[in-house]
Amino acid sequence: MTTVQGRSSVPPLSIGKRTTRDIRNASRFAVLRGMYAVGTPTRQELAQLTGLSFATVSTIVNELFGIGLLAEAGREDSGGGRPRARLKLAAERGLLLGVDVAETYIHVDVFDAALHRLTREEHPIRERSDPTYVIGEIVGTIQAALANHPGAPVLGTGVSLPGQVQPEAGVSVFAPNWGWHQVPVQDLLEDRLGLPVHLDNPLKATTVAELWFGHGREVGDLVTVNLGTGVGAGIAIDGQLVRGVTNNAGEWGHTTLIMDGRACRCGRLGCVEAYIGVPGLMATFRAEHPGHPYARLKSQSRFVSSVADGLRREDPAARWLIERFAHELGAALANLVNMINPRRVVLSSWTAQAVGEWLIPPTRERMRAESIAGSADAVVLVMTAVEDSPVGLGMAALALENFLETAGVPSGGNLRG
Numbered sequence: 536m537t538t539v540q541g542r543s544s545v546p547p548l549s550i551g552k553r554t555t556r557d558i559r560n561a562s563r564f565a566v567l568r569g570m571y572a573v574g575t576p577t578r579q580e581l582a583q584l585t586g587l588s589f590a591t592v593s594t595i596v597n598e599l600f601g602i603g604l605l606a607e608a609g610r611e612d613s614g615g616g617r618p619r620a621r622l623k624l625a626a627e628r629g630l631l632l633g634v635d636v637a638e639t640y641i642h643v644d645v646f647d648a649a650l651h652r653l654t655r656e657e658h659p660i661r662e663r664s665d666p667t668y669v670i671g672e673i674v675g676t677i678q679a680a681l682a683n684h685p686g687a688p689v690l691g692t693g694v695s696l697p698g699q700v701q702p703e704a705g706v707s708v709f710a711p712n713w714g715w716h717q718v719p720v721q722d723l724l725e726d727r728l729g730l731p732v733h734l735d736n737p738l739k740a741t742t743v744a745e746l747w748f749g750h751g752r753e754v755g756d757l758v759t760v761n762l763g764t765g766v767g768a769g770i771a772i773d774g775q776l777v778r779g780v781t782n783n784a785g786e787w788g789h790t791t792l793i794m795d796g797r798a799c800r801c802g803r804l805g806c807v808e809a810y811i812g813v814p815g816l817m818a819t820f821r822a823e824h825p826g827h828p829y830a831r832l833k834s835q836s837r838f839v840s841s842v843a844d845g846l847r848r849e850d851p852a853a854r855w856l857i858e859r860f861a862h863e864l865g866a867a868l869a870n871l872v873n874m875i876n877p878r879r880v881v882l883s884s885w886t887a888q889a890v891g892e893w894l895i896p897p898t899r900e901r902m903r904a905e906s907i908a909g910s911a912d913a914v915v916l917v918m919t920a921v922e923d924s925p926v927g928l929g930m931a932a933l934a935l936e937n938f939l940e941t942a943g944v945p946s947g948g949n950l951r952g
């Protein structure tokens with residue numbers, strides 16, 4: 536992993552206020568990831584783990600002590616010198632909420648400050664898309680979740696919304712399935728809840744969860760790939776989430792797989808998603824096997840679970856679909872591999888969970904065959920290492936970052952080590 540010291544080679548003209556803040560946040564992020572990876576590290580171990588200088592780690596640790604997020608877990612002999620403190624996250628400091636809002640449900644996961652999940656509230660929503668209804672349902676579900684934790688302070692609330700989100704502005708820029716344009720969701724929620732709210736989308740949340748609690752504990756260069764109704768990717772380079780200028784980095788589902796191909800719900804033709812999103816898989820299957828029982832299924836989730844059952848029974852039609860899926864997915868992943876040169880490509884979300892064990896081997900083969908040699912040799916295709924609710928967990932981690940950034944943690948001096 537590149538150390539933050541390495542970033543001091545940025546040309547002087549580009550070191551503005553924003554860049555300095557980014558460096559500080561990146562250092563703090565690295566220290567927190569170290570805390571979650573090791574549990575009760577010493578300052579020395581954090582410095583080794585993050586590549587930051589001991590002085591930088593000490594400054595950040597002191598800041599985190601200052602706002603009550605860290606505590607001492609004990610002291611140990613350092614072989615003649617001063618005893619070394621082991622550090623731990625102060626779980627009781629407050630609550631972090633991770634909220635996953637999809638077209639058909641709202642899930643609110645409540646975590647302590649050490650990001651252990653305490654409770655979960657699940658709430659189905661109807662197919663109504665007006666912001667008043669959806670915002671009201673989000674507020675109601677959060678209030679129901681918090682009723683289980685009376686009196687506990689809430690440090691932050693991370694809300695994942697489908698579609699394009701601009702976190703800095705707190706706005707849902709475009710949610711195609713709801714027809715939303717420029718809805719100021721953050722203000723609407725903060726007014727109703729009286730809590731700090733941070734918005735993002737599921738691709739970013741999944742990638743943060745993978746960075747903090749999954750494969751990101753071992754590698755810093757990874758791409759997470761969500762396979763479901765929609766498909767998309769989240770990119771991390773050097774342990775940092777890549778957002779792009781308008782938070783749309785990773786919209787790989789809307790890159791072209793087949794020139795002038797099938798219509799996609801984004802309005803373009805031939806997108807990756809039009810083939811390997813679940814509605815695309817259903818269309819592919821119906822065209823080849825019109826009389827097969829799966830071809831009559833309307834529900835996406837029943838289609839995927841039926842195909843998974845078929846694979847268990849070695850149904851040739853299910854096998855055919857998975858081979859076709861792997862052929863298209865593998866080629867589309869090779870484009871990502873050639874562009875990003877990652878160490879791991881991580882499959883997540885419900886389709887991947889259902890059929891991953893059959894999908895991964897042929898996809899891996901196709902991805903490697905279609906990637907340039909040096910990149911193909913370096914990359915591994917794997918299932919996510921975050922077992923439960925990566926969107927909620929990632930949003931809670933983002934809410935924590937937001938809390939640290941906005942709750943007045945002082946810069947504390949030169950954090951560039």
Ligand SMILES: [Zn+2]
Pocket residue numbers: 788789790799800801802803806808809
């Ligand atoms: Zn598209």
